[in-house]
Structures are given as structure tokens and as C-alpha cells.
Amino acid sequence: MKEHYNLIILGGGPAGLTAGLYAARARIDHVLIEKGAPGGQIMQTDWIDNYPGFPDGLSGFDLSEKMLAHAKRFDLNIETAFVSGMDLSNEKEKVLFLDGDRKVTCKTLIICTGARPNMINVPGEKEFQARGVSYCGTCDAPFYRNMKVAVVGGGNTAVEEAVYLTKFASKVYIIHRRDELRATKIVQEHAFANDKIEFVWNSQVSSIEGDDNGVTGVNLKNKNGEESLLKVEGVFVLVGVSPNHEGISDVIESDKWGFLQVDTETRTNIPGVMAAGDICSKRVRQVINAAGEGAVAMLSAEAWLNSIKG
Missing domain, CATH: 3.50.50.60 (FAD/NAD(P)-binding domain)
Incomplete structure (x- = not known):
């Protein structure tokens, strides 16, 4: 040089x-x-x-x-x-x-x-990147036609891309660690009015599960410490x-x-x-x-x- x-x-x-x-x-x-x-x-x-x-x-x-x-x-x-x-x-x-x-x-x-992209740093996130874990809804939404997917986040980007995902996915879960979104009100209104979107409040992803074919679900923990498995085929991590x-x-x-x-x-x-x-x-x-x-x-x-x- x-x-x-x-x-x-x-x-x-x-x-x-x-x-x-x-x-x-x-x-x-x-x-x-x-x-x-x-x-x-x-x-x-x-x-x-x-x-x-x-x-x-x-x-x-x-x-x-x-x-x-x-x-x-x-x-x-x-x-x-x-x-x-x-x-x-x-x-x-x-x-x-x-x-x-x-x-x-x-x-x-x-x-x-x-x-x-900011990561949530949970088990399975790195392992299933590009095999069910995505950081861009507008980029990858067409690959999830008629599938159930989860969006992690509560800001404008997360909620807007969740709405966009409903054009392809059969069901979109928005997982948010609080009981209210950070997105602007008009963005929230669009999401609340969409019957394909379901909100999972006061919860965080503790791990991402999958097999040789890709993601099969996410393990959740709510604010009370209760754990559950949400079966999805895609996880969109949209936390900035x-x-x-x-x-x-x-x-x-x-x-x-x-x-x-x-x-x-x-x-x-x-x-x-x-x-x-x-x-x-x-x-x-x-x-x-x-x-x-x-x-x-x-x-x-x-x-x-x-x-x-x-």
C-alpha cells in the first residue's frame, strides 16, 4: 500500500x-x-x-x-x-x-x-442465522409464506416489519419485554388492527429451538419467571x-x-x-x-x- x-x-x-x-x-x-x-x-x-x-x-x-x-x-x-x-x-x-x-x-x-444488527444473544440465535433467524423483515418475508413467525422487539422497525410480514406469513407474534410498545401511535394502530398479529407481552426469548431444517420454535420467559414454548418457523430479531x-x-x-x-x-x-x-x-x-x-x-x-x- x-x-x-x-x-x-x-x-x-x-x-x-x-x-x-x-x-x-x-x-x-x-x-x-x-x-x-x-x-x-x-x-x-x-x-x-x-x-x-x-x-x-x-x-x-x-x-x-x-x-x-x-x-x-x-x-x-x-x-x-x-x-x-x-x-x-x-x-x-x-x-x-x-x-x-x-x-x-x-x-x-x-x-x-x-x-x-443488534442481537439478543440467546442460545440458538447464531446457530440458526439464515436458517430461520433473520434481522430484516422486508428482505426475507417472502421466504415465510403461510408460516408462523415471531418478531422480537417493540419499536417502529419491529412493528412496521411485523405488519409487512403479514402479507406473507399466516401468523405473526410480536414478542415484547414490556406491556406496551415503543413504536409511534399510528404504527401501533396498524398492528393492533391486523388480525394476523398476536402480541406476547412482558416476555423475552430465552432460547431459539430448531433442527436440521431450521427454526422450530422459541422458548419464552415472562416477567413472573414462567416459561413456555412458542412454535414458529421463523424469528425476526428487530431490536435495532x-x-x-x-x-x-x-x-x-x-x-x-x-x-x-x-x-x-x-x-x-x-x-x-x-x-x-x-x-x-x-x-x-x-x-x-x-x-x-x-x-x-x-x-x-x-x-x-x-x-x-x-
């Missing part, structure tokens, strides 16, 4: 790979830095059925491989490293610290480090997401959860620093809009490079 680039893209998920594709095609001096395997969260997605251009669907692994191959066809420069910190005080030269003892500089930076902001400078404005604030052109409050994908503060987190934001971010970065020439 060189010591200086015109553009550094941080993160190799759909947003980062798309930004990398655009940068490589534009022949911008660049590097994409990824701490692990390229692909991001979609690498953990069993099947993607709603990405345009693939009418038969494809696995998350296959989609990420195709994105990477597409960018590499135009000579994407990708390196593996962990960014431990950054100095953005110089408007025309950003400094990234790698693996604790190296540094690399750039004129413009695109942050695409993504986010991770957390940003992957390790190493990101705190001078970049973020919301109260740590997601970066950007404008419509993906620009942060720091000149020459863009952000795209799930690291951004927004309502919708899908592969399709992450990829679109990656393209916009690179075009904004290119505009910044042109503005500081000379």
Missing part, C-alpha cells in the same frame, strides 16, 4: 464496492480498505430476492462476489487493513492510522463501514442496529445513536469527507440504496478533488 492516495474508500460492503467501481472506472488514484472479507452484511444473507437484474435471486455471497468482480474488472485497488483512527484537521489531507502503527493519507475520504464507527473521528457529526449525518450528496460536515450505506443516519437500510449512495459518494468525492486542484 502506498502512503498517499487521492481517494480512500473505507469499507467493502455494497456502498464501498460501488464507490470503488465508480472510482476505478474514473481512473482516480484510490484504495478501498476493508478489515475483513468484502461484502459486508450481505455475506450473512442466505438469499437475496429483491436486487434488480437478478430475477431468480441469488445468495448474499454470490452478489458480493459479483460486485467485487465487477469492480476488479476496472482495476479496483483493494487492501486489507484495520483503521484504528483518523485525523481530519487538515482540509486537503486526511490521515488514517492503520493497524495501530501505520498511516496513509488522502485528499478525500468515503466512509462505508456499515452497521450491524449499531453503527460500525470504530476508528471514525468524532469530529464528524452523527445522530444520537452514532450514525453519520450526511446531506443529499452524501457529504458530511467535514469538507472532502463523504459517507454512504448503513453507517449513515437514515430510515431505510437496503442493499439497493447502499449501492446508490456509494455511487453518489464517489461522484461527490470526484467533485471535491476537482475543486481543490491547484
Whole structure:
């Protein structure tokens, strides 16, 4: 890896790979830095059925491989490293610290480090990921036609996606640890009016059960300590997401959860620093809009490079 680039893209998920594709095609001096395997969260997605251009669907692994191959066809420069910190005080030269003892500089930076779904950390959750345990209702709902599923959570996302799931599932249980939802009233009203939804109040999932075919049920414990088994074929854990902001400078404005604030052109409050994908503060987190934001971010970065020439 060189010591200086015109553009550094941080993160190799759909947003980062798309930004990398655009940068490589534009022949911008660049590097994409990824701490692990390229692909991001979609690498953990069993099947993607709603990405345009693939009418038969494809696995998350296959989609990420195709994105990477597409960018590499135009000579994407990708390196593996962990960014431990950054100095953005110089408007025309950003400094990234790698693996604790190296540094690399750039004129413009695109942050695409993504986010991770919050887990409930119970036995069976990891074992049945992509085999009945999901973290995205709008992504995976079509796989649960005429099945009984459980949604864990009580906020807007959980309740909205529970309502969406009723378009496919025969029954949707909303499991909430309290006796009232945190979702806004209008969202609650839609759920209460849906006869496919049943609420399981004052209860928490203690474990997820399954067999070789996938999830078969969830064990519940209510506030009185009583335990029961709820038979379902899918569990949607929707208790929020957390940003992957390790190493990101705190001078970049973020919301109260740590997601970066950007404008419509993906620009942060720091000149020459863009952000795209799930690291951004927004309502919708899908592969399709992450990829679109990656393209916009690179075009904004290119505009910044042109503005500081000379």
C-alpha cells in the first residue's frame, strides 16, 4: 500500500464496492480498505430476492462476489487493513492510522463501514442465522409464506416489519419485554388492527429451538419467571442496529445513536469527507440504496478533488 492516495474508500460492503467501481472506472488514484472479507452484511444473507437484474435471486455471497468482480474488472485497488483512527484537521489531507502503527493519507475520504444488527444473544440465535433467524423483515418475508413467525422487539422497525410480514406469513407474534410498545401511535394502530398479529407481552426469548431444517420454535420467559414454548418457523430479531464507527473521528457529526449525518450528496460536515450505506443516519437500510449512495459518494468525492486542484 502506498502512503498517499487521492481517494480512500473505507469499507467493502455494497456502498464501498460501488464507490470503488465508480472510482476505478474514473481512473482516480484510490484504495478501498476493508478489515475483513468484502461484502459486508450481505455475506450473512442466505438469499437475496429483491436486487434488480437478478430475477431468480441469488445468495448474499454470490452478489458480493459479483460486485467485487465487477469492480476488479476496472482495476479496483483493494487492501486489507484495520483503521484504528483518523485525523481530519487538515482540509486537503486526511490521515488514517492503520493497524495501530501505520498511516496513509488522502485528499478525500468515503466512509462505508456499515452497521450491524443488534442481537439478543440467546442460545440458538447464531446457530440458526439464515436458517430461520433473520434481522430484516422486508428482505426475507417472502421466504415465510403461510408460516408462523415471531418478531422480537417493540419499536417502529419491529412493528412496521411485523405488519409487512403479514402479507406473507399466516401468523405473526410480536414478542415484547414490556406491556406496551415503543413504536409511534399510528404504527401501533396498524398492528393492533391486523388480525394476523398476536402480541406476547412482558416476555423475552430465552432460547431459539430448531433442527436440521431450521427454526422450530422459541422458548419464552415472562416477567413472573414462567416459561413456555412458542412454535414458529421463523424469528425476526428487530431490536435495532449499531453503527460500525470504530476508528471514525468524532469530529464528524452523527445522530444520537452514532450514525453519520450526511446531506443529499452524501457529504458530511467535514469538507472532502463523504459517507454512504448503513453507517449513515437514515430510515431505510437496503442493499439497493447502499449501492446508490456509494455511487453518489464517489461522484461527490470526484467533485471535491476537482475543486481543490491547484
